[in-house]
Amino acid sequence: MIYVLIVALLPIVAIVVRARKVxxxxxxxxxxxxxxxxSNGATSFEAFVxxxxxxxxxxxxxxxxxxxxxxxxxxxxxxxxxxNPLRALLLSVVVVLAILAxxxxxxxIVIEIERRRMVDDHCKIK
Numbered sequence: 001m002i003y004v005l006i007v008a009l010l011p012i013v014a015i016v017v018r019a020r021k022v023x024x025x026x027x028x029x030x031x032x033x034x035x036x037x038x039s040n041g042a043t044s045f046e047a048f049v050x051x052x053x054x055x056x057x058x059x060x061x062x063x064x065x066x067x068x069x070x071x072x073x074x075x076x077x078x079x080x081x082x083x084n085p086l087r088a089l090l091l092s093v094v095v096v097l098a099i100l101a102x103x104x105x106x107x108x109i110v111i112e113i114e115r116r117r118m119v120d121d122h123c124k125i126k
């Protein structure tokens with residue numbers, strides 16, 4: 001029972017750690033762009049949008065191979081189990097979309113939490 005829980009939580013922890021690391025690295029390596037956007041009238045959130053976009057793109061590129069593995073695995077499992085081929089194909093597409101949506105949502109939540117932790121009350125990066 002505990003083994004199943006650990007196996008289920010491991011990809012989630014990996015996504016959280018990776019998203020946080022990629023976002024912090026992007027922001028800390030390009031602080032001048034953030035301050036430039038702030039000086040031109042952008043809000044703190046608007047100044048972080050390019051970093052958020054690049055981090056989400058990076059995270060989705062890293063999640064795509066997992067989705068590519070899940071597609072034939074679900075399809076083959078349902079076909080070998082005697083399921084309807086059309087229903088098996090539909091379910092495998094739903095599983096892949098669920099993996100991508102959950103990964104995207106989790107990455108966005110992690111990025112938003114990290115963005116709020118990185119900025120103080122005066123919009124300066126800590």
